Amino acid sequence: MEAIVQAASDRTPLRGGGRRDAWTIGEVARLAGVTTRTLRHYDAVGLLRPTGVAAGGRRLYGRTELLHLQQVLVLRELGVDLATVAEILADGDDVVRRRRLREHHARLLAERDRFDRLARTVESTLRSLEGGIEMAAKDLYAGFDNSQYDAEARERWGDEAVDRSNASWESLGKEGRAAFGEESTAIGRGLAERMAEGADVADPRVQALVARHHRQIATFWTPDREAYIGLGQMYVDDERFTATYDAFAPGLAPYLRDAMRVFAESHLE
Structure with a gap:
């Protein structure tokens, strides 16, 4: 660069x-x-x-x-x-270009600060493990700030839905949450492999993976056709979700969105 x-x-x-x-x-x-x-x-x-x-x-x-x-x-x-x-x-206007560069710069600085905080947390954890000193529970998660996501979710879906979703997550327990994460990774990798093969989003193998994705979502709430299609669109519109799926393979977020639409139109009301 x-x-x-x-x-x-x-x-x-x-x-x-x-x-x-x-x-x-x-x-x-x-x-x-x-x-x-x-x-x-x-x-x-x-x-x-x-x-x-x-x-x-x-x-x-x-x-x-x-x-x-x-x-x-x-x-x-x-x-x-x-x-x-x-x-x-x-828009190629010079004024617009300079404004965009300032915005990009601010976002990069924010990302750098976030990763710096996470790096310090990991460094402290390593020192704790190597020195045989037990870290305070709250210090294990320094640098992780999910409050903005909680606030956004409450604004979008309401307190009742978010509280119900949080309760469902907690009810999974430690092992259940770990299994949930492993399944999410398996789905992401599977979709990335199908996309790399050039499989159409309507391919039965792709749709089987989307069905697993839908079952995961249903752990917290049961989306109807419109809601599930909207969720897929959010994966593309919200760069945080896009980055999560594109980490498996660039372009996976829109690929999943399209596959979710096929699934919703075929299986949901």
């Missing part, structure tokens, strides 16, 4: 005068740490167009494109899907 920023701001004059204003697709790929295939895909979907074509058919990119690619990669690091990235970056 630093290399591409340096290239975009490079004022080194070229032989014969002037400064460099164009890079080939291979050079941009090396600077950004991505593949030329990725850049060609970005071109195909209209996310990053080259400025021209060099002799031999190689794509050429200018300084504006380098900075645009940086913003694409920053948003991808933050777990934003490509369709949303395209919407966010649609």
Whole structure:
């Protein structure tokens, strides 16, 4: 990422005068740490167009494109899907671009702070284990702040539904919660494998995994057709959910959303 920023701001004059204003697709790929295939895909979907074509058919990119690619990669690091990235970056106005960069910077700083807190918690746990000193129970979870999610859930679904969901989670017990997590991981991995194989979302193997996902959700509440479809859409609209599923494989969140719609339309009322 630093290399591409340096290239975009490079004022080194070229032989014969002037400064460099164009890079080939291979050079941009090396600077950004991505593949030329990725850049060609970005071109195909209209996310990053080259400025021209060099002799031999190689794509050429200018300084504006380098900075645009940086913003694409920053948003991808933050777990934003490509369709949303395209919407966010649609306006190329300089004022808008600077505002976006400030927003990205603030989000990255917030993420850095969050991971710093988690790293300190893990470090304290290691010292505790190695020194034979028992940590206070509350200190085991320093850095984990789920209050915002609880507040959002209460605003979206109401106190009664959230309280019922929390009670269901607690009733699972330690072993039940561990098993729930293992099943969630198994479902995510299974879906990622089917997606990698190119399986259609209506494929029976995919739908079997979605049925397991629905059973998990039903542990806390029983969504009807509309609610389950809405939940799938939320996995794409909310970057936190998108990041969770895309951690198994990029693009898994929209793949699951589409599979959930097929399941809902076939099995739910």
